[in-house]
Amino acid sequence: MGSRHISLKDLARELNISISTVSRALKDHPDISREMKEKVKKLAIERNYTPNPLAMGLLKQETRMIGIVVPDLVTHFYASIISGIESVAKENGYFAVIASSNESIIKEKESIDNLLKARVEGLIVCMSRETNTTDHFEKLVSRDIPLVMFDRVCLGDKIPAVIADNADASQKIVEHFYSKGYRRIAYVSGPENLSISKERMSGYRAGLKACGLTPDENLVENCYLTFESAKMAMNRLLELPNPPDAVYGINDTVAFGLMKAIKEAGLKIPDDIGVVGFTDEFHSVVVTPALTSVTHPTFEMGQQIAQLFFKRLTTGFQAETLIVKTQLVERESSNKSEGRH
Amino acid sequence: MGSRHISLKDLARELNISISTVSRALKDHPDISREMKEKVKKLAIERNYTPNPLAMGLLKQETRMIGIVVPDLVTHFYASIISGIESVAKENGYFAVIASSNESIIKEKESIDNLLKARVEGLIVCMSRETNTTDHFEKLVSRDIPLVMFDRVCLGDKIPAVIADNADASQKIVEHFYSKGYRRIAYVSGPENLSISKERMSGYRAGLKACGLTPDENLVENCYLTFESAKMAMNRLLELPNPPDAVYGINDTVAFGLMKAIKEAGLKIPDDIGVVGFTDEFHSVVVTPALTSVTHPTFEMGQQIAQLFFKRLTTGFQAETLIVKTQLVERESSNKSEGRH
DNA sequence: AAGCTTTCCGCAAAGCTTTGCATTAATGAT
DNA sequence: ATCATTAATGCAAAGCTTTGCGGAAAGCTT
Known part of the structure; x- marks a missing residue:
């Protein structure tokens, strides 16, 4: 012993x-x-x-630990980003200590506190879906604790961040649908407090405009970013007197929920309804039909997040928001056979 | 600063x-x-x-960190287990420090070394698919470092472990197929060095015997536990002069690969070929058709793993292998319509 | 042979916390 | 008034590492 x-x-x-x-x-x-x-x-x-790293840490006042707070651990999107962060962290001799907020603002705050108690040198955070206040982040900023946010971000002028080209990507989805012959294009968004919700919504509107389509507020649904709530949102859309012939969801979980609801309603994808998702690479391929989607380069995103973090850590703060280019990959789920219509 | x-x-x-x-x-x-x-x-x-936890750690000679090494971070199975481990760890005031072996024995050893250098108080490990030697685990045992293994385990008499009722579950799958009218039942296994491969294989054999089916070695394929290698294995099975009418895979990634290959070959699930997987709950529902599968209660498994770890940590060693009951959940992918045959 | 420079090594402090023991002051007893 | 308790607080060491500075011995010069 x-x-x-x-x-x-x-x-x-x-x-x-x-x-x-x-x-x-x-x-x-x-x-x-x-x-x-x-x-x-x-x-x-x-x-x-x-x-002994404890002794070293005590002496040098550094722990070589970096704290990560994500909405959950089991979603492939986050897992893959974490993987990317970790790869860069390891290169720099740092450990990633991971905590999950479980999509709860309370747990998010707790996790941040716990990580700080454990003396991480800084934090990388993706907000929970409940997070509608930002004072806990402002406190970090004012305490001069290195912080980088990603995907769901806030306080862009005070906090370095890595996000996708959300508005652009969203607009491209609408345009893609249009080019495939879809006309009643629905969008299932997330809680309005989240940056991704806002940005992708504005892209949706811009896309409609660019295609000369008339916006119909009935075709916009919000959901709680869960599989079940996405299904419910889709069901509401399907019950409309004039239902959509295309739909896309704000992230992969939502996209799966949409697909499930459509299938359960006995409708065919892509002929009855086209579907597109915001997802990572892996899942788009696993589902049937293969999902046309805006794929995030998740692992690389993770690497960039970590690089931004170390830049902040070593050379001090500077306002910076990295925008990652996504790609619209066409697969079966939005490939309407012209003949049928 | x-x-x-x-x-x-x-x-x-x-x-x-x-x-x-x-x-x-x-x-x-x-x-x-x-x-x-x-x-x-x-x-x-x-x-x-x-x-300051560094000072406390130095004084008390404890870091309240527990090291986890898994084959990868992005597979839902591991992510969910980690989630379960973390929940119990947090309750006990411990942090989980996670490392991925990326299915490589070299990285597995490196990760273990790094975690020990970081002074974790013990380790929880699931072997990489390449791991065919056990000396690095024996060394941990002889250094009296708390170690718990799960899923892919070894040295059962020296290392506490948590595994599924693999042989039983595997046998049940075969019997399920049989009861549904399938007769040429194939199995796609993993590397032979892994305990899950061996155990599930023996269950496969027992199942065939119980059903009075003659074993056909052609119906057994090995793969490398990746999506692609599973697809290749399935393609080999489909090219047999007398191909299978049912197949199951050793884990979820493999099951998805099987499904993909079958679909790409233009065959229908479940009528042409029945499919069953060893998976977690979530993915079985997302894919189409919904996958009949032996579902692991992954989160609970994680909790049990952590509990076993803390038992080992506080009350010392005792040989113990916890066997978790899995459940065969029938869904569409193995529900052959009698009429067609 | 005495003084000076190298070469090689040890002392001790700092970083932060806990805890046995010593110290001080105050209270009570006689 | 003096001794013995009790209460309240401080000292210092241990846990491990790094590093500035001081010290000893050896080699060199003159």
């Missing part, structure tokens, strides 16, 4: 020399003779010595 | 008292007078004091 790890002191005692000599020998300090260095290094390897 | 966190020393200086008094006051030590306690606590809250 007890201390499973050996320390400089242990090595020093065994060699009958001082701790400082051991420390210097291990890092090739010029003050130490060659033979001494060799002797020390040999024993260190033999005893499997690794420096 | 500098120290964003304040320490006992800061509080002591401000109140003109000693550090020990501050420390004792904050934890209601009887030696400290009531007024002093109040004064100290008030300032501590005002200044937002939180104890």
